[in-house]
Amino acid sequence: MSRRNPVTGAFQAPRLIEHQSVLRVTCKLLVPFIIMFAVYVITHGELGPGGGFQGGVIMAAAFIFYGLVFGAARLVDRIPLRVTDFLMAAGVLLYAGVGLHNLLMGSNFLDYSALNPAHPSEGEALGMTLVEYGVGITVTSVFITIYVTITEPRFMRGRPENVKVTD
Amino acid sequence: MNEVLILDVLMLLLALVAAVAIIRARSLLAATMLSGIYSLLMALVWSNMHALDVGFTEAAVGAGATTVLLLGTISATGRLSRRTPSLDLRAGAVVLFTGGLLIYGTLDMPAFGDPYAPIHQHRVPKILAQNVGKVPGRPPLGMDPPDPAHPHPRDDFNGHVPNTVTSLLAAYRGFDTMFETAVIFTAGISLVLLLRRRDDDIVDAWDEREHEAEVRTPRAVAPVPQPPTRSHANLRHERAADDTKEGSA
Numbered sequence: 283m284s285r286r287n288p289v290t291g292a293f294q295a296p297r298l299i300e301h302q303s304v305l306r307v308t309c310k311l312l313v314p315f316i317i318m319f320a321v322y323v324i325t326h327g328e329l330g331p332g333g334g335f336q337g338g339v340i341m342a343a344a345f346i347f348y349g350l351v352f353g354a355a356r357l358v359d360r361i362p363l364r365v366t367d368f369l370m371a372a373g374v375l376l377y378a379g380v381g382l383h384n385l386l387m388g389s390n391f392l393d394y395s396a397l398n399p400a401h402p403s404e405g406e407a408l409g410m411t412l413v414e415y416g417v418g419i420t421v422t423s424v425f426i427t428i429y430v431t432i433t434e435p436r437f438m439r440g441r442p443e444n445v446k447v448t449d
Numbered sequence: 450m451n452e453v454l455i456l457d458v459l460m461l462l463l464a465l466v467a468a469v470a471i472i473r474a475r476s477l478l479a480a481t482m483l484s485g486i487y488s489l490l491m492a493l494v495w496s497n498m499h500a501l502d503v504g505f506t507e508a509a510v511g512a513g514a515t516t517v518l519l520l521g522t523i524s525a526t527g528r529l530s531r532r533t534p535s536l537d538l539r540a541g542a543v544v545l546f547t548g549g550l551l552i553y554g555t556l557d558m559p560a561f562g563d564p565y566a567p568i569h570q571h572r573v574p575k576i577l578a579q580n581v582g583k584v585p586g587r588p589p590l591g592m593d594p595p596d597p598a599h600p601h602p603r604d605d606f607n608g609h610v611p612n613t614v615t616s617l618l619a620a621y622r623g624f625d626t627m628f629e630t631a632v633i634f635t636a637g638i639s640l641v642l643l644l645r646r647r648d649d650d651i652v653d654a655w656d657e658r659e660h661e662a663e664v665r666t667p668r669a670v671a672p673v674p675q676p677p678t679r680s681h682a683n684l685r686h687e688r689a690a691d692d693t694k695e696g697s698a
Binding site: 323327328329330331332333335336339340342343346347350363367370371373374377378381391392394406409410413414416417420421423424425427428429431432433 | 501502504505506509510513514517518520521522524525612614615616618619620623624626627630631633634636637638640641644645
């Protein structure tokens with residue numbers, strides 16, 4: 283499976299995925315479990331090792347794995363660029379929004395106990411969980427964006443006649 | 450010699466072998482895989498030191514994300530490096546000198562796990578005792594009044610987040626973590642602004658590609674071998690024509 287077209291020298295997208303059923307089936311089987319594990323890592327960040335960043339990276343790895351097997355074009359079909367762009371900002375906004383909420387409740391910025399004045403410890407736990415969600419959302423979408431961006435030239439290089447593939 | 454030390458030495462030796470193999474490998478694919486192995490070994494070393502969060506991050510980022518991003522880069526560029534890297538004595542001398550300095554610096558540090566190290570005497574007790582991120586004495590909702598018959602599991606969760614690392618990162622250093630997230634966000638935004646083509650271009654190119662794929666490999670029909678549309682000779686001819694055209698223009 284050569285990466286370049288032997289005639290034109292242009293990069294060609296891998297076409298043989300239609301024939302690699304083991305890889306395809308394994309990927310489709312694994313991706314939901316990887317995402318499930320990532321959600322577990324994010325939501326249990328305050329109980330054990332891990333947290334938003336690690337869980338976000340694992341979740342992004344699931345999407346990138348899908349992209350490696352099925353191609354970045356199919357990945358972008360599944361999770362459009364507009365969605366990742368939106369989620370990138372939404373994570374940071376969630377984090378800052380928690381702090382802003384605390385500020386509006388009359389407490390210090392990022393003093394999570396203001397989230398639940400009757401039960402400050404619950405507020406702390408809730409605040410940390412929300413903040414970890416924010417980190418996870420941002421990290422996931424940024425890593426997906428990095429992957430899509432660095433693989434994009436494969437589809438974009440040259441004019442369309444250079445992208446054309448001859449077997 | 451205790452078991453922890455034996456395991457550490459074993460894994461660090463393996464990591465050293467992997468690092469040297471990364472430098473020597475000519476195939477970039479092999480080097481990428483080896484760097485993943487290196488990261489996994491380092492994650493084991495961190496876990497062996499009970500730094501589980503660091504080990505987790507190393508495994509997720511070093512072995513997972515970095516490997517995948519490098520694979521994506523390789524698939525966009527090439528699979529082999531130009532030539533086998535030779536040994537550069539000057540670079541080796543600089544590396545050995547810096548490494549020696551760093552090892553010399555660690556001689557002043559307290560032994561690993563030494564309970565009388567300054568950090569365990571001053572900083573850590575203070576951080577563990579701080580009440581940011583923890584509201585001691587208040588059991589979580591639905592658990593009060595605490596059941597005196599089974600105090601332990603509730604004590605673990607009693608009024609604070611049990612994982613000290615998360616408690617430190619999310620509450621005690623909440624600003625720090627927020628701006629770290631902002632840095633990651635900035636990286637993503639910069640990528641989008643600098644490297645992404647216009648949306649329409651991408652969609653057009655991908656549509657075209659998908660269309661070609663449909664045309665080329667129709668489902669349930671074996672692909673018919675087609676004669677190449679451009680032969681080597683034709684192409685060379687065309688390129689020469691292009692060159693002369695550009696030269697004259």
